[in-house]
Amino acid sequence: MAEAQKDILESDEWQKAVDYEITDHDIERQRKLLGFDQAAKTREYIQTATEDNIRNFAHGCGDDNPLYCDPDYARKTRWGGLIAPAMMCAQINRPMLGDPVPDEIKALRKSLFRGIHVFVSGSQWDFYRPVRPGDTIYSFNGDETCEVKASEFAGKSVITVRRDVKVNQRGEVVAVYRILRVLTERKTAAKKGKNLSIQPASYTDEEFAKIEEIYAAEQVQGATKRYFEDVEKGDSLGVQAKGPLTVTDVICFHAGGYGFVPYAPTANRLAHKNRKRIAPFYVKNEQGIPDVAQRLHWDPKWAQAIGNPMAYDYGVMRENFLYQYLSDWMGDDAIVLHVHDEIRKFNYMGDVQTVTGEVLAKRKTDDGQNVVDVAVKFTNQRGEESVRATATIALPTKDNPLPLYPEVPRALAQKAAAMMARHWELGGK
Template sequence: MADDGLLRNMITDESVDLMRRRIGFPNPTLRTGAIDEPWNLACTDDAVRRFAICIGDDNPLFVDPDYAKGTRWGGVIAPPAFEKSMGINRNPVMDPDEAKITSKALRGIQLFHSGGENFYYAPIMEGTKLYRSRFVKAVEDKPSEFSGRSVIVTNGLCLWDQNDKVLVDGVDWFIHAERKKKSGDAKAKYAKEEPASYTDEDLAEIEAAYDNEYRRGADTLYMEDCTVGQELPKMVKGPLTVTDLINLHMGAGWLIYGNWPNRLAYENRKKLRGFYSRDEYNAWDTVQRVHWDKELADKVGVRMMYDIGPVRQFHISNFLTNFAGDDSFIHRIKFEFRRFNYIGDVTWMTGEITEVSVDETLGPKIEVALRGTNQRGIENIRATATILVASKKHGPVKLPESPKPTEHRAK
């Protein structure tokens, strides 16, 4: 069924089975359009600087090459999640006939990025070129309070450099939920969430938190100074604006989908017809405008305009790097996006150390648990991370050994 070009299909057993047939191969709902190249073909200090600033992070380790030269890394390194702007496509190639048959798996079903887990093995620095494979790992049927029937698709991700060394691997989770107009039921879970509104006192509290934002920097974090239950310094993000989304895309590009302008938009629509619908002027525009177009958000069943998953993934990255400082290395981040983060919402980031240990393979490390809570008191981020830290007894951080690149990549 279509509404102004907006596809509204139902989740069927057949469409779920089609997605399962894609295991080991690319997810057809996560396609690029007319341009199949990453925002950054290679890492440069300037690209890292733009990314960091556009996610609201001016840490000199990321934005000041002269400062970064004096750190253990000898130069600018990219913060975790910068890799989302990179990765030359090396997806595994599917049999053409099977690819065509399964290309409509879960087509016309609304897609929400719900989280993931990434492992990092070495910093991304000037001159690094990354190659990427993204593929379906698992498909799970799941009842949803939001939409009725939904499907969680786990997508494998592997990024390796020009020397075949894996720098990042992990998974992303996407929820596929049927598109429907928002419920008028006052008892519905999301119907109770009203748009944000702030008093001058509320804004003063937010601004005070910005004034006092903690950044460890060159003050080395030692294992011996960490204790279980120790709280991480609180951080605030927001109120979320459409301008914030524009900045994010300026720094990271369009990430999975390419939403290009003018003729390139027309070329994009030829390849991604289901990713475009008619706007109020009867012109075609990307459905990604659901994040800044209230009317379209209503059409897909969301109460208000909302963020994209990387907004909160980048919040987590900023929070962790501020705490970890220049000398630590963030090895693992598992992140879950819980509920919607609407335009206008504030996210308060808090966390605590849950484990301090010396791992036989990784060396001294700490485990931390993080959460984000909005102005309604509702949790919208849940995350855990493994940070490799220096030790007064065991010495500086040693980078973990990289695994082999995934077998699910182009030959």
């Protein structure tokens, strides 16, 4: 064990921060919560899409696709104006009003998994319509599954899937976002220390020049249509680079609109109020200052204290990088219908990801859409696969140039409409 990590783990404050365990009682309570949907009352950094915040979010992910960034260009496309990168709708939310949470649900949630580390390990997306400037996004969510696993990295862990239904101001379902979350005991991960031998990446001028060559060769399909007829099984989706990861990348992602409310980084009086509200989320650093537990994304000492060699990215950053890769390949007229991704390795500061993909199959869906199924992977400089993903993309055909979004399942559409109707009844904005 590194001396820096040993000193941290032996301090009273750090020990207090990692002295929480996953209990059978918490697991039982979590399982009783499955199937309960609630209006999401969080007010994210972005509540209504605008041309500016769509562009800023894209830029925060390193994406300069003119469909998201250039209104003059976008007006000439099938969309008639800017649309948001589809995964951006996860970061847009205005509070949805709903009926009070039943007392029995409140009791189950009270201090549930208190002090337990949570990280996103993947997601699944189903898309039903674009987000345009002027769209306000609301959501309701609930946990769908809860599974207990033994983890090589962190001992006992709990795997949960939460479904977020994203709805616009017209009561239309925009997307369904299923988030795979892994809950682990901080002290177990710290003691395991499995990854502490990983050394920070460094690059010679020649090695960095090769990364720059990949960036220089990247192309956006854009207005050049990629027709279904011209795509074949086994075709490459091209090569992109992401990284090397820096703290600046994490800052840009937050500045672009990733708020992660109610755990968003805050300052001064807002930080004071947050410390009073969610005290276990704040852990003293080596200067005796309570700071957010999520600083493991930029603070190497805290990252080491919970079993990692250095700070690492948010999984959702790579999910948005994935969408950029798909969007660049498919062109303006195509539509991503479905994405499934698995975050398989940490992406540490200094790591560079090489993104590659291929076409797995061509087919026609039950509703007559011509689609391709693709596989994508991110590989870091150590040769490890850090992301594994599949996606289904509807492409234009030469006789039907505009693919369409699928219909929202009837039961889900009705529930979304009912949730929004209740929101308006309660005086929602």
